[in-house]
Every structure is written in structure tokens, then in C-alpha cells.
Amino acid sequence: METILFLAHTESDGSLGQAALESLAAARTLAAGLTGSTLIAGLVGGSVQSAADQIAGCGATRILGVAAADFASSRYSTDVVAVEALARAAAATIVIAPATSRWNRVLAGAAQRLDGRIDAHATGITAADGKPGLTRWYYRQRMEAVVQRTRRPWFILLEAGCAAAWNGPAGTAAVESVAAPLTDANRRTIVTGVQAPPTDQQTIRPDAKLLFVAGAGWTKAQPDGKAHSVEAEEIILDFLGKTKASLGSTKSLVDLSGEGQAVLKFMTHLNQVGQTGSTPRHPKGLATCCHGEEPHTVGWRFINERRAINLNPNCSWAQGKADVLYVADAFVVMRKVNALLAAK
Amino acid sequence: MPTSYHIVVCGSIVPDPLQTLEPVTTPTGPALKNELLLPAVLDPWAGHALFEAAHLAKQHPGSKVWLVSIGPKAKLQQVMMTVAQKVPFELIAIDGPAGGFTESAEIAAALAEAIQGLPGLDKSRLLVFGGWESATRGAGTTLQMVGERLGIVDQFQGVDQLTVRPDGSFQVLERIEGGRHQVSSCGALPALCGWATGNLPEPPNNPQVGMLNMRTVMPALQRAKPTKISNEGVTFPSVSLPKQRRETKIVKDMPPDDIAREIVEWIGKE
Numbered sequence: 001m002e003t004i005l006f007l008a009h010t011e012s013d014g015s016l017g018q019a020a021l022e023s024l025a026a027a028r029t030l031a032a033g034l035t036g037s038t039l040i041a042g043l044v045g046g047s048v049q050s051a052a053d054q055i056a057g058c059g060a061t062r063i064l065g066v067a068a069a070d071f072a073s074s075r076y077s078t079d080v081v082a083v084e085a086l087a088r089a090a091a092a093t094i095v096i097a098p099a100t101s102r103w104n105r106v107l108a109g110a111a112q113r114l115d116g117r118i119d120a121h122a123t124g125i126t127a128a129d130g131k132p133g134l135t136r137w138y139y140r141q142r143m144e145a146v147v148q149r150t151r152r153p154w155f156i157l158l159e160a161g162c163a164a165a166w167n168g169p170a171g172t173a174a175v176e177s178v179a180a181p182l183t184d185a186n187r188r189t190i191v192t193g194v195q196a197p198p199t200d201q202q203t204i205r206p207d208a209k210l211l212f213v214a215g216a217g218w219t220k221a222q223p224d225g226k227a228h229s230v231e232a233e234e235i236i237l238d239f240l241g242k243t244k245a246s247l248g249s250t251k252s253l254v255d256l257s258g259e260g261q262a263v264l265k266f267m268t269h270l271n272q273v274g275q276t277g278s279t280p281r282h283p284k285g286l287a288t289c290c291h292g293e294e295p296h297t298v299g300w301r302f303i304n305e306r307r308a309i310n311l312n313p314n315c316s317w318a319q320g321k322a323d324v325l326y327v328a329d330a331f332v333v334m335r336k337v338n339a340l341l342a343a344k
Numbered sequence: 345m346p347t348s349y350h351i352v353v354c355g356s357i358v359p360d361p362l363q364t365l366e367p368v369t370t371p372t373g374p375a376l377k378n379e380l381l382l383p384a385v386l387d388p389w390a391g392h393a394l395f396e397a398a399h400l401a402k403q404h405p406g407s408k409v410w411l412v413s414i415g416p417k418a419k420l421q422q423v424m425m426t427v428a429q430k431v432p433f434e435l436i437a438i439d440g441p442a443g444g445f446t447e448s449a450e451i452a453a454a455l456a457e458a459i460q461g462l463p464g465l466d467k468s469r470l471l472v473f474g475g476w477e478s479a480t481r482g483a484g485t486t487l488q489m490v491g492e493r494l495g496i497v498d499q500f501q502g503v504d505q506l507t508v509r510p511d512g513s514f515q516v517l518e519r520i521e522g523g524r525h526q527v528s529s530c531g532a533l534p535a536l537c538g539w540a541t542g543n544l545p546e547p548p549n550n551p552q553v554g555m556l557n558m559r560t561v562m563p564a565l566q567r568a569k570p571t572k573i574s575n576e577g578v579t580f581p582s583v584s585l586p587k588q589r590r591e592t593k594i595v596k597d598m599p600p601d602d603i604a605r606e607i608v609e610w611i612g613k614e
């Protein structure tokens with residue numbers, strides 16, 4: 001018998017985001033799969049009433065809330081107090097929370113305070129033979145394991161896109177307010193804002209249907225013996241503008257940018273996918289001018305349909321990683337792709 | 345605020361990413377096939393943390409950098425031969441497992457204990473650094489627990505930039521969703537930063553730095569105390585490699601116009 005705490009923070013508009021609703025669905029499924037378990041919701045935010053109303057029909061036996069201006073934005077020193085207070089108030093044995101950047105940076109600290117354990121980046125939560133378990137990847141998405149624990153409380157951070165979001169009825173919820181006392185020591189860090197690239201250079205779009213990955217080939221000497229970085233930049237930006245695809249990069253390409261070489265100006269380390277970059281989730285992916293070695297292809301682990309354009313038929317994409325490899329010049333093909341998209 | 349720092353970097357070793365990895369079952373849980381034979385490198389994000397630490401220390405004379413590393417002693421020694429050439433630090437080595445299946449809470453306990461035992465450590469000047477996630481477990485949990493054990497509540501993860509202002513306070517940029525950064529400022533130490541890539545290139549090898557470091561690296565390795573990680577209460581019913589190998593259709597000699605049309609059609613399909 002487990003007491004499962006679904007733990008979420010509000011978004012800036014006071015609502016619960018998609019990832020939170022997915023975790024709620026996973027928490028409900030787990031509770032249903034473990035006979036005699038209880039589901040409790042715990043919410044953190046500047047105010048939590050509208051979030052509570054949003055999930056009023058989720059079947060949680062209690063909805064607990066920590067709400068105050070101090071909890072409106074992500075800050076370790078205050079969030080850790082809120083999470084600890086909620087987990088204690090719920091007497092939670094399992095805590096299921098969305099793997100947002102906000103929760104990722106604090107839940108392990110809270111687990112430590114409760115003498116519990118934590119698994120981050122879970123990709124699935126199951127109840128097999130009455131035992132809770134989870135799946136997650138090790139060695140940067142290179143092997144997948146099932147994990148079970150006897151130690152409680154057990155905190156689980158569930159990755160976005162791994163469960164269908166709960167979409168039950170809203171209502172009016174009664175929120176039990178939980179005290180999360182702060183001192184000046186919790187307020188030494190002051191969150192001053194968010195820094196985002198200018199909108200025309202905002203190339204990372206987690207919700208995009210397509211991930212477009214650019215490799216170092218875009219900056220290499222082409223058949224005429226010259227590099228064409230400016231043209232590469234135009235082609236890529238044009239494509240991103242027309243498709244609203246998210247832009248990924250290989251390590252080689254972002255490293256070139258870091259070394260100040262004349263390369264794609266809008267490319268930063270945040271675009272890097274792969275072993276030492278990110279592993280985004282998108283339904284489709286198009287890799288261009290990427291060699292496709294193992295550390296790079298790890299970045300494609302969670303891309304469903306994959307195509308690639310490369311001059312070299314022996315590029316490692318040809319070895320079972322992409323569905324289709326077009327052996328062609330990406331400059332030529334992508335220019336034509338842009339023209340077709342423009343004509344649409 | 346202090347004008348010089350005690351920077352403790354937590355970082356260990358990982359198998360070289362270019363190696364093929366295969367899980368095996370051992371009496372103590374999952375591990376990698378030939379784990380001790382695989383060539384290893386400094387964990388990439390921990391490496392960035394180390395380089396950022398050295399950079400900060402250089403800008404603030406009187407600062408000191410420690411590198412606290414838990415790993416199999418012999419492997420640590422191999423990797424330190426290269427790392428020691430990069431930037432000045434004092435190594436604190438702990439002999440223990442460095443694999444992905446070791447329990448991060450137990451690793452955190454061992455790291456915190458080692459940090460607490462550093463002679464002359466001044467907490468009012470302390471910055472604890474590390475990679476925000478390892479390339480083994482990749483969880484982003486260890487540093488937070490180290491911080492808690494040391495009573496550090498000013499913690500930052502996914503850090504790409506730390507700027508010290510003239511008044512000694514500092515500004516931190518942490519990665520958040522959508523390629524953006526959350527900006528915070530903090531006026532007090534101790535603080536903890538789990539680094540992402542940061543902004544510094546990998547420093548070139550410097551034999552002079554190497555010679556200086558080696559004076560403490562070798563004794564530190566000899567002194568390395570064994571630590572027992574029991575992975576209490578955790579089991580791994582299965583560990584597997586992704587089986588899926590795609591049947592790649594290789595399209596050669598198709599005119600670019602046709603390829604473009606096919607791609608546009610594919611992108612548009614629901």
C-alpha cells in the first residue's frame with residue numbers, strides 16, 4: 001500500500017502545464033495498479049487555487065497546497081522547503097512529479113531531507129505484480145533499465161512526453177494549505193528574470209513536430225573548394241522559419257561556433273543533441289550533413305521517424321539509424337525544399 | 345563577500361563515449377562488460393565545472409581548487425594523467441565504483457564527507473561545483489544531496505554562466521526549457537553550481553601545470569580511501585540495449601527535385 005503524492009508547480013499563468021498533467025495521469029495509473037493505494041495532489045505556486053480547480057476531478061483524496069509569492073518562481077532554497085513540507089504533510093511513500101527544469105533542480109535535495117531516494121528522467125512508471133517500478137536510461141540513453149526500490153519515500157521525476165496527459169473535468173477544489181516556513185536564509189538567491197534569445201533566433205522549440213539537425217558538413221568546404229557558411233545560415237533559418245522546426249546540432253558544429261570560427265551564428269551549446277547534449281522528443285527528425293557516430297545518434301533516441309541527407313552513402317546513418325538516407329547535397333536539396341515550402 | 349574562493353569540484357570518470365557499451369549482471373547488480381578495461385575520460389560536464397573553477401580561481405588570486413573524485417583507483421590514475429595537464433587543482437581521490445548503476449545518495453554521502461574533511465576549508469568562501477548530470481547515471485541528483493548534507497541551500501543546476509560582480513555578489517544563468525536561461529543573483533556563500541557546458545573551451549595541455557599537479561595527484565591516489573557503496577534497497581530487474589535497428593532505405597541517384605518533394609510531403613504528413 002502506497003501513498004502516492006502527485007507533485008506539481010504552477011506555470012506563470014497559475015495553471016498546470018502539459019508535463020504536470022502527464023505525471024498526474026501516471027500517478028493515477030500507478031495508484032490504480034497498487035491495490036489499497038491513496039493518491040494525493042500537492043501543488044506549489046504563487047497561488048494554487050486555479051491549478052487545484054483544474055484537477056478537481058482527478059480523484060485525489062486530498063489536494064495540498066503551498067502558496068505564496070516566494071513560491072511563484074523556481075528557486076532551490078524555497079522550493080526545497082515547499083516540497084519537503086508537502087511530502088511530509090501527505091506522508092508520501094512515492095512522489096511522482098514532472099521532470100521540468102524547476103523540479104529537476106530541487107527534488108533530489110528534498111529527497112535527501114526526507115532520507116528518501118530519487119530517480120530522475122524516468123520514462124515510464126509501472127506496477128508489475130503489485131510492485132512499483134520505473135524505466136529509465138543509463139549512460140546517456142544508451143541502455144534502458146527497470147528500477148525497483150524498497151526505500152521510501154521514493155521520488156520519481158517523469159520525463160515529458162511519456163504518458164498521455166490527464167484531461168478530466170475541472171471543478172472547484174478545496175485546497176488544504178500546508179505551511180512551508182521560510183527565513184531570510186531562504187531568500188538570499190533572487191531570481192531576476194529569464195534570458196531568451198531574440199525571437200528570430202529562438203531556434204529551440206520543444207513542442208515542434210520536426211527536429212532539424214545540422215552537422216558540421218554545413219561549414220565544410222564544398223565541391224567548389226570553398227565553405228559557404230553564410231548560405232548555410234540562410235538556408236537553415238529559412239527552413240526553420242517556414243516549418244517552425246526545432247534546431248538541433250552535432251557537437252562538432254557547436255564546438256566550431258565556440259571557437260569563434262565563422263559558422264552559424266544562431267547555434268549555441270543549447271542546440272547540441274547527443275551524448276553530451278540533449279535528447280529531445282519529436283515525432284520526426286531530419287539530419288543534414290551529420291556523420292552520425294554513436295555519441296551523436298544518442299540524440300535521436302526519442303525521435304520517431306528519422307531521415308537524413310548526406311553526400312556520403314557510407315555515413316553511419318546508413319547503418320540502421322535512420323529510416324531513409326538521401327545521398328545528396330544538402331545545400332541543393334534544402335534550397336529546393338525551401339522553394340517548395342514557399343510555393344505552398 | 346570574499347574576494348577569493350575555495351572551490352570544490354565533484355567529478356569522476358566515465359567510459360569514453362566512443363566505446364561500445366554492453367550491460368552485464370554481476371552479484372552486486374548491473375555493470376558494464378569489461379568495465380575496468382574500457383578507456384575512460386573525465387565526465388564531460390564535470391570537466392566543464394573544473395575548467396570554470398580554474399578560470400574563476402585564476403581571476404581571484406588566493407583561491408584554491410580541489411577535485412573530489414570517486415572512482416576505481418587505477419582508472420582514476422589513468423584519467424588524471426591527462427586531466428592534471430589542464431588546470432591546477434588538488435586531487436582528493438576516493439576508491440569506489442564510478443558506474444551508472446551506483447546509488448547517487450550513497451555517492452553524495454561519501455562526497456560530502458570528503459568535502460567536510462578538507463583541511464582548512466572555509467565555508468564562507470565555498471563554492472561546490474560539479475557537472476549537473478553525469479554521463480553514466482545522468483540523473484542530476486548527486487550534487488543536490490551533497491549540498492543538503494553540507495547545509496548549502498543556494499543551489500543552481502544546468503549552469504552555463506557565473507559572473508562575479510564588483511561587490512562580490514554573483515549572477516548565475518541556469519538552463520530552463522526552450523533554450524532559455526533563468527537569471528538569479530546571490531549575495532552569499534556557500535553556494536553550489538551543477539554546471540552544464542558553460543562558455544570555456546577545453547584548456548590545452550600544459551606540462552608545467554601537469555608537473556605541479558602531479559606532486560599532489562600521485563600521493564592523493566596512494567592515499568585514496570576505499571568507500572563501500574551498497575546500493576541499499578534498489579534492484580534492477582532488467583538492463584538492456586535498445587534492440588531496434590532500423591532498416592535504412594538508402595536513396596542514391598534521385599534528382600534533388602524529387603528528394604525535396606519527398607521530404608516536403610513527409611514533413612507535411614500527420
Ligand SMILES: Cc1cc2nc3c(=O)[nH]c(=O)nc-3n(C[C@H](O)[C@H](O)[C@H](O)COP(=O)(O)OP(=O)(O)OC[C@H]3O[C@@H](n4cnc5c(N)ncnc54)[C@H](O)[C@@H]3O)c2cc1C
Nearest residue numbers: 215216217250251252274275276277289290291296311330
Ligand atoms: C566525449 C565525446 C562526447 C561527444 N558528444 C557528442 C554529442 O553530444 N553530440 C554529437 O553530435 N556528437 C558528440 N560527439 C562527437 C561525435 O562523435 C562526432 O564526432 C560528431 O557528432 C560529428 O559531427 P558532425 O557529424 O557534425 O561532423 P563530421 O563528422 O565532420 O561530418 C560532417 C558530415 O557532413 C557531410 N557533408 C558535408 N557537406 C555536405 C553536403 N553539402 N551535403 C550533405 N552532407 C554533407 C559529410 O559527408 C560528413 O558526413 C562526442 C564525442 C566525444 C569524444
